[in-house]
Amino acid sequence: MKKKQTYHHNDLKKDLIKKGIDLVNNEGLKSFSLRKVAAACGVSHGAPYSHFKNKEKLLSEIQIHITEEFSKVLKETIAKHGEKPDVLEHLGKAYVVFFMDNPHYFSFLYTQSNIRIDLTLNENEDSNYGPFEIYKELSLSLMEKANYPKDKQKDAVIALWAFIHGIASLATMKKVYYDENWEKKIVDFMNVFNCSFLENNNTKK
Amino acid sequence: MKKKQTYHHNDLKKDLIKKGIDLVNNEGLKSFSLRKVAAACGVSHGAPYSHFKNKEKLLSEIQIHITEEFSKVLKETIAKHGEKPDVLEHLGKAYVVFFMDNPHYFSFLYTQSNIRIDLTLNENEDSNYGPFEIYKELSLSLMEKANYPKDKQKDAVIALWAFIHGIASLATMKKVYYDENWEKKIVDFMNVFNCSFLENNNTKK
DNA sequence: ACTTAATGTAGACAGTGTAAAGATTAGGTA
DNA sequence: TACCTAATCTTTACACTGTCTACATTAAGT
Numbered sequence: 440m441k442k443k444q445t446y447h448h449n450d451l452k453k454d455l456i457k458k459g460i461d462l463v464n465n466e467g468l469k470s471f472s473l474r475k476v477a478a479a480c481g482v483s484h485g486a487p488y489s490h491f492k493n494k495e496k497l498l499s500e501i502q503i504h505i506t507e508e509f510s511k512v513l514k515e516t517i518a519k520h521g522e523k524p525d526v527l528e529h530l531g532k533a534y535v536v537f538f539m540d541n542p543h544y545f546s547f548l549y550t551q552s553n554i555r556i557d558l559t560l561n562e563n564e565d566s567n568y569g570p571f572e573i574y575k576e577l578s579l580s581l582m583e584k585a586n587y588p589k590d591k592q593k594d595a596v597i598a599l600w601a602f603i604h605g606i607a608s609l610a611t612m613k614k615v616y617y618d619e620n621w622e623k624k625i626v627d628f629m630n631v632f633n634c635s636f637l638e639n640n641n642t643k644k
Numbered sequence: 645m646k647k648k649q650t651y652h653h654n655d656l657k658k659d660l661i662k663k664g665i666d667l668v669n670n671e672g673l674k675s676f677s678l679r680k681v682a683a684a685c686g687v688s689h690g691a692p693y694s695h696f697k698n699k700e701k702l703l704s705e706i707q708i709h710i711t712e713e714f715s716k717v718l719k720e721t722i723a724k725h726g727e728k729p730d731v732l733e734h735l736g737k738a739y740v741v742f743f744m745d746n747p748h749y750f751s752f753l754y755t756q757s758n759i760r761i762d763l764t765l766n767e768n769e770d771s772n773y774g775p776f777e778i779y780k781e782l783s784l785s786l787m788e789k790a791n792y793p794k795d796k797q798k799d800a801v802i803a804l805w806a807f808i809h810g811i812a813s814l815a816t817m818k819k820v821y822y823d824e825n826w827e828k829k830i831v832d833f834m835n836v837f838n839c840s841f842l843e844n845n846n847t848k849k
Numbered sequence: 850a851c852t853t854a855a856t857g858t859a860g861a862c863a864g865t866g867t868a869a870a871g872a873t874t875a876g877g878t879a
Numbered sequence: 880t881a882c883c884t885a886a887t888c889t890t891t892a893c894a895c896t897g898t899c900t901a902c903a904t905t906a907a908g909t
Contacts, residue, residue, distance in 0.1 A: 445905095447855090447856060447857070447905060447906080472895080472896060472897085474895080474896070474897080482858090483859075484858090484859095484896095484897090485898085485900095486857055488897095488899085489855075489857065493897075494897065546756075549813065555819045555820075556817070556820045558814070558821060558822040559822060591835075594835075594836050597814075597822075598811075598837065601810035602807045602810055604814065605805075605807055605811070605813065608809060608810065608813055609761075609763070609802075609805075612755070612761070614758060614760045615763060616764055617802075618764045624799070628802065628803040631800045631803040631839060632803065632807075633837075634836060634837050652875080652886090652887060677865060677866085678867090679864080679865070687888070689867095690868090691889075694887050694888065698866075698867070699865095
């Protein structure tokens with residue numbers, strides 16, 4: 440119901456990315472194919488090669504868009520809750536919920552795409568994986584406020600990230616059975632590890 | 645240098661699984677194909693269909709073998725360190741090291757295969773994912789010994805598993821840069837979260 | 850009106866999974 | 880021994896994939 444009649448699509452590149460994201464999101468990478476995406480855009484199977492060198496390059500652009508979408512969600516979460524002590528809980532929850540809302544994104548981003556994540560805490564703001572940079576800055580800032588020992592901050596940044604990342608991994612995995620609500624349990628999980636910079640130990644005796 | 649001359653292979657099924665594991669291990673699932681595996685066994689591309697209904701079924705058997713290999717490593721670790729307080733550290737280390745030794749196994753097992761993981765802590769010993777059952781039994785037993793509050797044991801089991809799982813995920817991801825030795829850092833990460841049933845808080849202040 | 854570059858189509862090729870028909874062989878039975 | 884049957888393997892065929900190449904169409908500038 441658009442403009443299939445014209446030879447030129449007018450913004451095929453964007454449309455390929457959009458329809459490509461839909462395909463990844465709905466069916467996962469396994470059944471993703473360039474030809475399907477081309478067909479979804481109403482265009483011949485060779486057309487994508489005018490905009491992307493190969494399949495990998497289209498997937499790479501899709502990864503960039505998904506990463507930006509993810510970063511936006513995290514930023515909004517921080518903006519909403521400010522640098523209050525419990526913001527890390529909300530950030531963790533947002534991390535997990537983002538991938539639960541888009542179940543195929545997790546394995547696509549973390550095991551199929553070519554994202555680069557630098558965990559060394561060096562200055563990296565431009566080239567590094569955006570979501571980690573956002574989290575890193577926030578958590579380091581909170582640790583400073585909490586007077587968390589400087590020599591342990593680096594370990595703490597990695598450990599908490601791995602922890603949340605692991606929960607998201609489990610929560611989005613097919614065939615994982617769990618009788619609780621992942622989203623609601625995040626805080627309980629954090630309470631298991633009572634840790635001074637997570638200022639929620641008050642709920643623990 | 646074997647018996648390519650005979651029409652029958654004599655144990656093609658096992659050989660397909662073995663050569664299939666090699667292929668997954670060396671090149672990952674992306675470049676895994678039934679025809680390559682068949683060729684590696686010196687057999688025509690149709691032969692595997694006498695032993696497996698389709699590609700998925702072969703991959704499923706490969707998953708079972710890898711899972712058993714993983715379970716074996718975990719059991720050996722427990723056998724070696726007994727139920728001493730620091731056994732969870734060694735188990736976590738074994739978890740991470742297993743996947744670092746076989747980098748393609750992680751995404752294969754957890755995002756490409758069809759393993760079933762029941763985290764509800766119900767009785768499941770036969771059908772559930774073996775490695776989790778092994779860990780679950782051990783950690784619950786340790787929590788009992790440490791008088792860890794009963795109503796928090798379930799959360800603690802999941803949280804610690806997610807944590808170790810997350811570290812393994814990061815440690816085996818392509819293009820993740822980290823300037824420390826993952827294996828050696830496991831204990832430090834655990835120390836970030838000082839927790840009564842992890843009896844290693846003594847190393848913290 | 851003509852040129853040029855960008856953008857699209859069509860056809861070909863190799864590699865993939867899988868199905869079907871047939872060849873080979875092992876093992877049991879007469 | 881000779882035969883039968885089921886298991887195992889080969890061959891052929893087909894649809895689908897990524898990618899390449901030659902060519903068609905079009906937009907934009909001269």
